[in-house]
Amino acid sequence: MSTKHSKAAEKFLQDRTMAAWHNETLWMVRAKRDKMSREVPEWEELREKACQLKLYSNTHLAELLTEFEKNAAANGAVVHWAKDAEEYCGIIYDLLKSHHVARFVKSKSMLSEECGLDPFLAGKGIDVVETDLGERILQLMHLPPSHVVMPAIHIKREQVGRLFEEKMGAEKGNYDPTYLTHVARKNLRNIFLNADAAMTGANFAVASTGDIVVCTNEGNADMGTSCTPLHIAAFGIEKIVPDLNALGVFTRLLARSGTGQPVTSYTSHYRAPREGGEFHIIIVDNGRSKMLADPDHVKTLNCIRCGACMNTCPVYRRSGGYSYTYFIPGPIGINLGMAHDPERYADNVSACSLCLSCSNVCPVKVDLGEQIYKWRQKLKEIGKDNPEKRYLSAGMKALMDHPVLFNAALKAAPLVNAMPGFLKYNRLNAWGEGRDLPKFARESFNEMWKKHKIQGKEDRK
Amino acid sequence: MSSRETILEHIRRNTSQKYEYPAWEIQATDYADKISRFCDAVRLSGGEAVVLQETESLDDLVRRRFPEARHIASQMEGLACATTRPDELAAAQELDHTDVAVVEGQFGVAENGAVWIPQNVRHKVLYFIAEALVIVIDRESVVSHMHEAYRRLAGQDYAFGVFISGPSKTADIEQALVMGAHGARNCLVVLR
Structure with missing residues (x-):
């Protein structure tokens, strides 16, 4: 089940030349921002003060x-x-x-x-x-x-x-x-x-x-x-x-x-x-x-609409503004859309790799990526989560909670390497859409450790 | 209930934790040579800044820099080359086709090359409508940064005021930088 964002992004990426230009041009603007910020030694003080001024004003x-x-x-x-x-x-x-x-x-x-x-x-x-x-x-x-x-x-x-x-x-x-x-x-x-x-x-x-x-x-x-x-x-x-x-x-x-x-x-x-x-x-x-009442997302109101979060966002740069369903795109748009109408704009929260670059460039310290993460946790509550991913997550949780199961799965994992593609990538594996599985190692780290195959710093001396 | 009351009521109801005003001062960079930093910053913004030499008058400088100019609008004293006294015009629109506007700024900002101009002419369009804008400031007036600039604005009475840094510009077509989007194509700051 793809989100509206990922479908629109696929369309945007069909024009490869334009998509590459879009990505590189916005990155150039981001690089200019970096240069400017480094010329101001008190840059981080400015960001902190701006954030505090906005928190004061908005409260x-x-x-x-x-x-x-x-x-x-x-x-x-x-x-x-x-x-x-x-x-x-x-x-x-x-x-x-x-x-x-x-x-x-x-x-x-x-x-x-x-x-x-x-x-x-x-x-x-x-x-x-x-x-x-x-x-x-x-x-x-x-x-x-x-x-x-x-x-x-x-x-x-x-x-x-x-x-x-x-x-x-x-x-x-x-x-x-x-x-x-x-x-x-x-x-x-x-x-x-x-x-x-x-x-x-x-x-x-x-x-x-x-x-x-x-x-x-x-x-x-x-x-x-x-x-x-x-x-x-x-x-x-x-x-x-x-x-x-x-x-x-x-x-x-x-x-x-x-x-x-x-x-x-x-x-x-x-x-x-x-x-x-x-x-x-x-x-x-x-x-x-209304946004004032939500302590998780009140900082969204700090935004001064500079666009830095868009210029730095690897997803925005490679998917374009029209891939988002809210009229403001990019990390801030994902959050503003959710704050205004979560059910309507839930498709956008997938447009984030959680790299947190946006949070790091934001001049008023809106915790953009962290907020997107929080919205994702609420998707089930508003009935907008992806059921396949929910089952996958539940499965992963069961594995992680039970070491015996986990180790058994790990042992069996290399078998996947030899599986034909249709078994690995199908409707049931939502994660596999647009992603390739890694090649599983024949031996797990755990086993290698037990067999003293892992060299620590001490051993290497 | 009026919309004003509704909005204020919603704000009060939804505001829980209150944050304090950050009274602490930023340790901002001061420039030892404010004038040269200012001139560099104006150049970076696409304009030019010159220090008026003792051997030359402002009038000479404007004539020398804009020999082709036919319509020079200025309200400044002693500028013989001015062809239009803008305050005498009834409508702002009459200033269209001004080649050069010569105006007085109050102070410059070294960090970014901006000049503060509190409206000191009848039609503020003068600052934007001319093909070239000449802003004259006192060379002693340059401050280091915007914190100092805004401290200078405290208590000032202006109907309109603007920081101008370089010419009008845009990069809206494929990020190609072009001077003269709507306002001045050239901006010259004269420090006297």
Whole structure:
């Protein structure tokens, strides 16, 4: 019984060249992250502090969010609260309608993906334009992002070239990334200048000042919010940080971990509305407050969406973002999906080799791999475990618990070497799907030890 | 019950163990030569940083570096080459087609080449819309790292502020790095 992830991964791997490119490119980003982290001697201190700051913030959310609300209001912003995706979409739609917005520009926001904002607004006849280059490419291709920071990592330049020929009047057959980027620049510049409203997410919301902080390399969030009279910013409750000093820690970690840069090109602090404009901020729960109650998984809320866990994950790199059933892929996506709806997203927990590389690169010390392990223990409880593997495990446990049985099995094991494949690899052996059995030794370590065939350090002298 | 109350009530009900605020300080790396580290960091981010020489004025420098520029927008005093006073424009959109924007930054950060700019012009789009951005800072203003930077922001009153590190960039097409995604294609920091 394969999971949806493993089936989708098989499809992804059919294009071997693309799969190899995907793997190597993300590994290159991981290597850049390593280089950056090593240039900062206090790196581990930063990670520890970031983790503690997030644990503090996420266990003082009521205090910090109300402090934020008070300060943002004093700055002239209007603060809204949305308990779920429906309310979030509704507030945005009402704002756009009451301001007669026909042209709406958006910068990247995973929250809007989570809440299905674009399809919702499209259904209401509002023209939403994603302005991050990767997001724009995907929007025009009607595809979702496959990575949180590099959304179009699975798209080739030729596809972008052909798309821009059709949608932006680009030259035929020119697939140069510089040329294509500048075609999009010109096309989107015009859209920015004529937009009626702009939307951003938030990387951080600062309780003590009411600042909304957005980090981009392209400057798209700023182009949008600098030209329009209405700025809507929305953030999930876990994006709150207590004060500006906390930002000192997070801004040092975010880009270094995510893309291997010392900092993003733009770290924008939105505090008050533009002259003559309006600034609306939406604080969104959508299941996050529920996650607070689970001590095993509360740390998932630490995540700052840098994407480092995806870049390092051997399974993500070799299976691609679309192999996961939750809209956020990789180790953090596996955990977020399970926290939101375990029955629906249980297929993803198989997409992990438990190498724990993700836990080691995470800048806010989310114990990603350890949490995936914990979710696997709960699969039976939610009726999502694999029955064949359950029997195998029960069998293994019986063997391990009974030394006589274990030794007998060990003695018999070399017989398997000579067995024909159909006996070894069949429907009953779920473990054997995609794996080869090792060749069993004729003699076990135990027996060799008893016969003094094992040389200790002492003997070798 | 309003959504605000519902959310706050859920938060309070579901929060069990509370963690303390980590008040301890990070032993952050300080740079002996902040200016040279800053210049290196700006270069790494795809920009350029120069120290203004006594023999040259800012006006001369801008003219020398951007001889082709036709539209130079700046609100700074004594910049004779400026063709547009951006604060006099009614709409932000009028700044489109600006070749060079010359703006004042408040301080630089040595570790990453970022410059803090609290909004000091009428249209903040000036920082993003020009083909080339020139940011002028005081050479004595460079701090070592972001901790120091944010300590400097404490109590500051700004409607909008931004750390800018190098030009606008993207690698969204096959991870090929391209300058000038939406904002400035070139970024020059002048330390005077």
